[in-house]
Amino acid sequence: MNASAKIGIGSSLSRVDGVEKVTGRAKYAAEYNVSGLLHGMAVNSRITKGKILSIDEAAARAVPGVVDVISHLNRPKQAWLDRSWKDELSIPGEPFKALHDDTVLFAGQPVALVVAETFEAARFAASLIEVRYEEEAHNVDFEASLAEKFTPSYLKRRNNYHPPKNRGDAEAAFAAAPVKMHGEYHLATEHHNPMEMHASTVEWHGDGTITVYDKVQGSQGTQAYLASAFGLGKKNVRVVNAYVGGGFGSGLRPQWQVQLAVMGAIHLERSVRVVMTRQQMFTHAHRPECTYSISLGAEPNGKLTTMINDATTSTSRFESNMEDIVVWGMMGYDCPNASGEYAIAPRDTYTSADMRAPGAATGMTLFEIAMDEMAYAAGVDPLDFRLLNYSEVDAMNGTPYTSKALREAYQEGAARFGWAKRSPEPRSMKEGRELIGWGVATGMWDAQFSKTAARAVLTADGKLEVASASSDIGTGTYTVMVQVAADTLGLPPEQITAKLGDSDLPEAPVEGGSWGAASTGAAVQLACQSVAKKLLSAADKLEGTPFRGVNGIEGLEFADGAMIRRDNPDIRVSLTEVMAAAGLDRIEVEETAKPGVHDMVSMARKSRNTHSAIFCEVRVDEELNQVRVTRVVNAVAAGRIINPKTARSQILGGVVMGMGMALHEETFADRTLGRWMNHNYAEYHVPAHADVHDIDVIFVHEPDPEVSPLGVKGLGEIGIVGTAAAIANAIYHATGKRVRELPITIDKLL
Ligand code: MOS
Numbered sequence: 001m002n003a004s005a006k007i008g009i010g011s012s013l014s015r016v017d018g019v020e021k022v023t024g025r026a027k028y029a030a031e032y033n034v035s036g037l038l039h040g041m042a043v044n045s046r047i048t049k050g051k052i053l054s055i056d057e058a059a060a061r062a063v064p065g066v067v068d069v070i071s072h073l074n075r076p077k078q079a080w081l082d083r084s085w086k087d088e089l090s091i092p093g094e095p096f097k098a099l100h101d102d103t104v105l106f107a108g109q110p111v112a113l114v115v116a117e118t119f120e121a122a123r124f125a126a127s128l129i130e131v132r133y134e135e136e137a138h139n140v141d142f143e144a145s146l147a148e149k150f151t152p153s154y155l156k157r158r159n160n161y162h163p164p165k166n167r168g169d170a171e172a173a174f175a176a177a178p179v180k181m182h183g184e185y186h187l188a189t190e191h192h193n194p195m196e197m198h199a200s201t202v203e204w205h206g207d208g209t210i211t212v213y214d215k216v217q218g219s220q221g222t223q224a225y226l227a228s229a230f231g232l233g234k235k236n237v238r239v240v241n242a243y244v245g246g247g248f249g250s251g252l253r254p255q256w257q258v259q260l261a262v263m264g265a266i267h268l269e270r271s272v273r274v275v276m277t278r279q280q281m282f283t284h285a286h287r288p289e290c291t292y293s294i295s296l297g298a299e300p301n302g303k304l305t306t307m308i309n310d311a312t313t314s315t316s317r318f319e320s321n322m323e324d325i326v327v328w329g330m331m332g333y334d335c336p337n338a339s340g341e342y343a344i345a346p347r348d349t350y351t352s353a354d355m356r357a358p359g360a361a362t363g364m365t366l367f368e369i370a371m372d373e374m375a376y377a378a379g380v381d382p383l384d385f386r387l388l389n390y391s392e393v394d395a396m397n398g399t400p401y402t403s404k405a406l407r408e409a410y411q412e413g414a415a416r417f418g419w420a421k422r423s424p425e426p427r428s429m430k431e432g433r434e435l436i437g438w439g440v441a442t443g444m445w446d447a448q449f450s451k452t453a454a455r456a457v458l459t460a461d462g463k464l465e466v467a468s469a470s471s472d473i474g475t476g477t478y479t480v481m482v483q484v485a486a487d488t489l490g491l492p493p494e495q496i497t498a499k500l501g502d503s504d505l506p507e508a509p510v511e512g513g514s515w516g517a518a519s520t521g522a523a524v525q526l527a528c529q530s531v532a533k534k535l536l537s538a539a540d541k542l543e544g545t546p547f548r549g550v551n552g553i554e555g556l557e558f559a560d561g562a563m564i565r566r567d568n569p570d571i572r573v574s575l576t577e578v579m580a581a582a583g584l585d586r587i588e589v590e591e592t593a594k595p596g597v598h599d600m601v602s603m604a605r606k607s608r609n610t611h612s613a614i615f616c617e618v619r620v621d622e623e624l625n626q627v628r629v630t631r632v633v634n635a636v637a638a639g640r641i642i643n644p645k646t647a648r649s650q651i652l653g654g655v656v657m658g659m660g661m662a663l664h665e666e667t668f669a670d671r672t673l674g675r676w677m678n679h680n681y682a683e684y685h686v687p688a689h690a691d692v693h694d695i696d697v698i699f700v701h702e703p704d705p706e707v708s709p710l711g712v713k714g715l716g717e718i719g720i721v722g723t724a725a726a727i728a729n730a731i732y733h734a735t736g737k738r739v740r741e742l743p744i745t746i747d748k749l750l
Contacts, residue, residue: 008487009710012645016498017243017478026243029215030199030275037201038067040264040274041122042110042257043129044283048674049138049348052102052111056130060114063128065121068268071112075099076266078231079259085228087253088221088510089354092152093319096350097229098259104133105318106350107140107675108283113260115272138348140669142189142289142314149312149345152320162327164309164340165396173306173337177297181377185294185366186741188666189314190287191676192355193686196245198284199275200261209236210265214258216241217251218510220469223503225254230262242501247473248657249354250285252512282679286667288313288321288344288352290362294329294370297337302378304335304389311363312343316351320344323359327396328444329367331607334391348674354512356657357717360445361724365661365742368441368725373738381424382440382729383414394607403704405637406442406611412698413635414440417615426736434619437734443612443722447639447713448515451594453506454523456485456531458587462561462576464491466527467499470508470520475716476646477516483642484521484710488528489575490558506590514610514714517642522593522709529553530589535563535575538582546571593709608707610638610718614655616726620734625749628693629659629727635698639713644699647715651697654719659687662724663743 007013020026045052057069080097087095098110112129116122139145174180201213210232216222219239227234244251257274264272276283292311298304309326326340355361375385387410393400414420422438423429429436454468466485472478481498485491499505500520508520532553539547550556550565557564564572579587617631634651641647664685667676678684704711724742731749732738739748 007493008483009642011483011643013479013483013493013643015476015479015646016482016493017472028196028243028245029201029213029241030273032201032213034201034203034271037271037273038115038117038264038268039119039122040113040115040260040272041126042260042274042280043112043114043126043131044280045104045107045109045111047104047133047135048107048140050104050133050135052104053132053134055112059128060125063116063121063125065117066125067115067117069112069114069129070099070263070267072099072101075263078266079263080229081231082228085225087225088218089252091319091321095319096256098256099263106316106348107673108280110256110260113264113274115264115268138674140347140349140674141671142345142347145314145345145347146291146312149343151343152322162324164326164330164342166339168337170306170308170337170339174295174297174308177305178300179378180295180297181370181373182295183370183373183740185292185369187290187362187366188743189289190355190661190665191282191667191684192248192250192285193281193684194246194248194250197276197278197281198250198255198257199273200258201273202261202265202271204265204269204271210262211238211240212258212262213240215244215251216254216258217244217247217471217473217512219471219501219503220507221510222254222258226258226262230266239503240501241471244471244473248356249358249512251473252354252510255284278681279679282667282676284350285353285355287355287362288315288323290325290366292325292363292366294367296370296374298374298378300378302375302380302385302388304333306337307335308339310341312345314352315344315346316349317346319351321352323362325359325363328360328364330396331394332391332442332444333389334395335389338396356654357445357721360721361661364444364721365725368722369728369740372439372729372732383410383419386410386442397607399605399607401607401609402706403639403702404609404611405700405702406613408700409611409613409635409637412700413613413615413633416696416698417633419615426733433622435622435734437618437620437730437732439616439726439729439733441614441722441725441729443614443718445514445610445718445721447608447610447707448513449518449522449595449708450509450515451592452508452519452523453590453592454520454527455506455588455590456524456527458531458575460576460579460585462491463495464489465497465499466524467505468508468520468523469503469505470516471501471511473511475516475650476643477511477520479646480517480521480642481524484524485528488525488558489531491561514716514718516714516716518708518710518712518714519593521642521712523591525710526591526593527589530591531587532556532558534587534589535578538584539563539573539578541582542573542578546573606706610636610713612636612718612722614722614726616730618727618730618734620731620749625746627663627731627744629691631694633696633698634719634723635700636715636718637700637702638715638718639702639704639707640711641699642710642712647699648697650715651719652695654717655695655723656687656692658720658723659691659727661720661742662727663745666743
């Protein structure tokens, strides 16, 4: 049989959830209209730090429809009783606990919840709550916070945390380097802006159990968290996140709206929904601000001899959020001397958090601007400079990669872009009043695979359901599952249903870190292989036992709804016939894919990363300094691509977000008030359609059977990494002006 006839792995299947989404049938957390639902609206602190002295609720309670006002004074006793709880991605420190006591830790902290029969009544009444505070001095300014920066002992918060490993003598080599550069780089604070605001609908069943429809990237993490933090017990909490309207990391950890909604439900023994407003979305997760000092030294021909990295990122006073900022250049480039220092600086905001490619999107991007500067200092073409310093191995850890087709990405990207036609001098390309610039940068991210379970149920009508508690945060997980199942059991996609986003389903981690497709895909494959084995045993009941002597499922081909002998393709029997012969009305299995013993050895000895080469054209209006990103080619090496269509969409989204990082996104803190001032879409700018022109995505050939069972590396994050550097480098090439602070707003080009 011809395997390529299947709509399986490698085909551009349209999203299986696409119609549900565009017709509005797909339900998001705030769209479950359970009966008797109450609506909660948070009251946010107007001070940044201090104590709550009193809360005047009289006017709010007088509003028709208001049911109750909940604060630290009357919250359910069972909330926060268990001091040992952590959420799935807890970091060192003490996570924020809404309405725990009278302490205010950050501006916009929820200090009360007004619950009413309607959303409108709750929102109006919330505006009438008068809170008196005792204010304490605060600091939200990153520059000022640097005086208190500290280097945390490298607690392993996740298995992918890489403390910098120095090599050689970077300082001495820098002193001796014939060609050198030094720069201080900066990335502004950015806030996650997923389309769907954080929301929770808590359904109170009245029997001690609750169902929580939550906007979160992992159902079981939130289930475990609510069970412990509220003393509910896991079996009493079900969390559903079937559809997630974007996350970008803001939903990795449960946010305060779910704390409030559950408290409201417990307190009133009613179903309660809490939805954040867009402005409230600026009171929690955000990408840390970063300052990064980079010194590079090279031989006259451009061969790097040393790199000195020193970065600090922002965190809160109550938790230590750390990122991998300085390691990317140390891993990526061949350079005998390298050092990395990293610190975090606390300020009186909510804790900074993972945001699409946390660490790499910041560190690799800023490092790639420094690389461009060094290429110019050495008088070498920026692409040639990267190829000259190419490292075949992970240069920081001294380990080989399971695969690294970055060279091919540079070559194919350059060819598609037409890089060879670039004129090297800044300001040398012009059309009308537009200066034209071409820039290049490298991207890098982790390729991870996490333990994940999946269930497969094949019924006598030939329909298959695959299910896992994993999530689809918009990345295409549903579609990937259907394709892997179609591929493994040879069924048409229309006969396959994928279920996700429910804590009742087989165990899976939060969706993040770009491990979803590799992990959930592997689990689905394993479960479907297990179904295949059961089918092979069932085939023994077929008249004439045509499959006798087949040595395991490797001896079978599954296609067109049938199982086929590889050694005799004329023997083919439909799966439904096999099941009927054995009297089976269903085959149900559950399997867990996890890094095995063999893989663990390889994990310790090999590095697993995705890579990309980004080429970019900008046009800068010479009079207005307005920058347009007119052309981007992003060439990605990410192992096996399950679905070129959804994969391309991931890269497009990453590139657009990289454009935001390069040109627009920046949250400004008012130092006196301690608040984020531009907490809305009008003043926090993200790229709009008119900002987005040609984006071309290339996936280079990178077979890698070792990185994960399917050879998949993941794509959710690599698209943003380095993109802003390619834009910044193109702006330098266009204008001759080097801007080391992102975003590059018009004022910086004056
Ligand atoms: Mo991603 S920042 O791991 O959701």
